Amino acid sequence: MVVESGTKCHKVVNLMFMGEYAHQLDNKGRLIIPAKFREVLGDKMVINRGLDGCLNVYSLSAWETILIQLRQLPTTKKESRMYMHMMTAKAAMVEVDSAGRVLLPSSLIQEAALTKACVIVGVVDHCEIWSEERWNTYYSAASESFESVAESLTDFLL
Numbered sequence: 001m002v003v004e005s006g007t008k009c010h011k012v013v014n015l016m017f018m019g020e021y022a023h024q025l026d027n028k029g030r031l032i033i034p035a036k037f038r039e040v041l042g043d044k045m046v047i048n049r050g051l052d053g054c055l056n057v058y059s060l061s062a063w064e065t066i067l068i069q070l071r072q073l074p075t076t077k078k079e080s081r082m083y084m085h086m087m088t089a090k091a092a093m094v095e096v097d098s099a100g101r102v103l104l105p106s107s108l109i110q111e112a113a114l115t116k117a118c119v120i121v122g123v124v125d126h127c128e129i130w131s132e133e134r135w136n137t138y139y140s141a142a143s144e145s146f147e148s149v150a151e152s153l154t155d156f157l158l
Contacts (some may be wrong), residue, residue: 017122030101048091
């Protein structure tokens with residue numbers, strides 16, 4: 001659906017991922033992905049290093065879009081190469097088991113400092129896996145500046 005706002009046209013996309021879910025990482029490194037997220041992600045997904053100390057989880061089609069974007073970066077620029085390395089070096093394709101769990105690679109568990117308590121957060125086009133401690137710290141800090149950040153981003157919205 002396309003919506004007109006003044007002189008701008010915007011494509012309206014259904015939110016794919018939203019909400020916050022608490023789950024436990026088991027001693028084998030398996031984590032339940034919420035059923036609502038699995039409906040969109042499918043049986044296979046890509047997990048990689050995210051920003052702010054979390055892990056990003058993408059459907060295969062969303063990951064393909066990211067790869068297309070990465071291919072457009074100039075490999076002659078050091079920052080581009082660094083970003084490509086950080087996005088792909090530890091990325092892993094994982095499969096959902098019959099219990100709705102994925103096996104997280106130990107390198108990604110360490111990257112996000114995941115222990116037992118985890119939070120899976122929906123973020124429009126992907127979801128994120130956070131350690132509960134990091135998520136609570138991040139969310140608390142973000143909440144304090146939410147209004148001022150919202151005001152500063154108004155020009156980017158509709």
